[in-house]
Amino acid sequence: MSLVQGVYGVRGNLELLACDARDGLWVFWFNADLDTDPLETPDVPPGSWSAGLAFAAGHRYVDAQILQSALGPNHLEVLALTEDGVLQSWFWSPGPGFQRRVTDAATAVARFHATHDEGALFVTVERVDGARSHLVSCTSDYPSRGWFEAVDGPGFPEDAAGAVIDAGIASDTVQPGTARSASSTRDGGTTELTWRDASGAIRHLGVPTL
Template sequence: MHSEIAAVVGPDRSTAGAPSLAQGAYGVRGNLELLACDRTDGLWVFWFNADLVTDPLETPDVPPGAWSAGLSFASGHRYLDAQIVQSSLGPDHLEVLALDERGALQSWYWSPGLGFQRRAADAATDVSRFTLTHVAGSLDAIVVGRDGGARRLVSDADAPGYPDRTWNTSPAGETDTRSTREDPRVRALIVAAGEVEAQIAPGTARSARSTRNGGTTELTWRDTAGRIRHLGR
């Protein structure tokens, strides 16, 4: 198990809600990608340089073992939640679903050169919360509507026209709405790492697996002062 001191991500940025972290594909060892909503307008993405000082320097603006200052995008909307995954398509595009205050679940992707772009078609409307997963280029989202009903939406990797995406309701399996909420086991991991539970903002604790140091559990949360925190275990 790996330990480190909890880092503050984007301390000078005005962010809100639960951060979303994914194992990235860039750099020699694969960086980390972290997404957060701005308090009033747009989204922020931060990236962690997971390379070692002995690796070839590919991101001179972010030293090995450090977080970037952050990039703002998607202005014009206030977002309630947003999630990011590393796609195997593109190659290596990033995929984002972002829930705006109108209930629209916007679909975005990042590609080299062009950066983040919003797709013409949203994944869903009248959404209250959601969760996103990725498998071999396909995206799977559990979506809970404003009426409380849940459904599973799937966007297949082999659908024509990528980077455009088509979302279809999947008839297979039960939708587990618990996966759209905070897992108390993640809070327990953060506390076990030495953090004070009372200082973890409710509903913001998340975990993701990365390839760092042979395999690391990446813990993210927002503290009661409003700062994004990150810790690897």
Template sequence: MHSENVIVVGAGRPTSGPVSLTQGRYGARGNLELLACDSRDGLWVFWFNADEAEDPLQSPDVPAGCWSAGLAFASGRHFVDAQIVQSTLGPDHLEVVALTDAGTLESWYWSPGPGFQRRVRDVAASVRRFRLTHDGGVLHVSLELTGGSSASLVSGTDGYPDRMWRASSQPPVFDDGSAERALQGQGITDVASGTARAAQSTRNGGTTELAWRDRSGRVRHLAVPDSGI
């Protein structure tokens, strides 16, 4: 059991809904990026300083082994889900796809200097749920629409940082519950249904990064060596 190593992320921040996690390319060892919806307006991103004591000091604001206090962005709308991935484009831009309570699936990206920017073209409308994956700079989105049908979209690298979306022949794939099962395997059962997600990182020779919301609403993070899953 690894419950004693669980970290609370963004304590005091008003977040809600599922969370999303990826290993970024920043810092000496690849910091973690965690995305959550604000409970009323916009989005929050938190980052984990994955550097160790012997690494060059990269961020005096967040000590090694700690999560940041969080950065708010995308104000003006209420989001119900948002997912983040690390792109190879930019270089090293972060990609965000976020679903509003009106069913609009927005496309955002982060780059040094400007920070998070919303693209002019949204991904889709009338969306009930989605799943974002990536392969290098190519993004894939599985959609379930409000009418009950499902679809897959893909966005390639042409014209980047703008993105065009087209129908994909890949079958839609949604959350398979593997993150929640991994948490159960670590003896952790205080998990709000549908909020757990996992990401792989290269930290410590290979780590499964688990993020979820407990039943009281707090965002949690647990790093499990791949040998312990």
């Protein structure tokens, strides 16, 4: 599960990506605008989540990450890890929607984390044998991407279960390993917490940044 603040809306909507338990991926968006802002999406008023959009059918995924791209305009990047260790590369653009690239980022992957900088993607992968490597994908062939070995890359984020519990959520309602934390500019600065509860449902809580 992954959340990022995007560029859509007056104040930057939130984009949430989640793996289906059996097949494919889901994306949702949160309207971060205020009631006083122009209403662009009557079906998703300010302060509410959209219905989910399913895509990437045909694979079972164990992790996925969504990133706001500087390219496009306003494209989104998705990296999605299948249960057999293939790290797929996707992007979203207005009109066509989500499209999988021909070239995958890596294989034999156990876990990964990515960052974005001016259109380039930097990825750290941990292989199934425990070895770590770093990859970079530049913008020269965008929207296609090639992947090259790099000398450094992002670290792996810590599990956010502690932050979720500190925010008042009972620990036995947070599925282990599912809690994530992201920052947004909502309300002057907000820590966006997401997790799966005991039933598997996705939960979200915004905590003001002190």
